[in-house]
């Protein structure tokens with residue numbers, strides 16, 4: 146499952162990539178890392194209503210509907226966070242989670258275990274440099290995170306590489322034109338048109354998932 150020559154060390158159920166010098170690959174802690182114990186409450190009570198002008202339960206409902214037919218697939222998530230995917234992904238899938246934040250991933254380990262996922266794996270890694278082999282995954286997820294990546298093109302290159310032909314990339318992301326409450330949302334906000342164009346440049350076939358939830362856009366892109 147790992148890219149040729151990649152070594153990982155596993156500590157407390159998280160897999161860390163080993164760099165050439167033998168050190169573990171670590172990342173500048175994301176803000177949420179320090180507040181990982183509060184992350185879910187902050188998302189529900191502050192980020193969804195105030196920043197997105199949306200509703201978290203509706204968000205889960207939209208994604209549940211999109212993923213309800215996905216069973217026994219190899220699913221990769223970019224930026225797993227604290228494991229929100231347990232709210233919409235059926236637990237008979239083979240799940241691989243990735244994030245730069247060990248604090249949030251440790252929460253995700255527990256969430257996935259409690260939700261009945263067996264053999265889920267969690268990697269401390271950046272979405273623009275995945276440690277996995279080519280053509281491995283049937284579904285890739287990226288929820289509320291595309292805006293945080295420094296280089297979205299590198300991320301899409303990596304998703305395309307590790308996903309099998311015909312795999313589906315499912316995303317939810319705040320976009321400029323839906324931000325009606327005009328809140329300050331962190332990261333780089335794209336428009337739907339820009340995202341459609343970026344997908345096209347990487348050979349992905351873009352489709353809007355036709356639901357509205359505040360600033361959030363939902364889309365799928367087929368490899």
Ligand SMILES: C[S@@+](CC[C@H](N)C(=O)[O-])C[C@H]1O[C@@H](n2cnc3c(N)ncnc32)[C@H](O)[C@@H]1O
Nearest residue numbers: 175224225226229244245246271272288290293
């Ligand atoms: C708003 S949270 C979303 C988390 C989760 N998907 C959810 O819906 O709750 C953004 C996540 O992006 C992660 N992140 C930021 N930059 C990243 C990168 N370069 N590679 C992987 N994850 C990253 C953060 O650690 C954080 O977990």
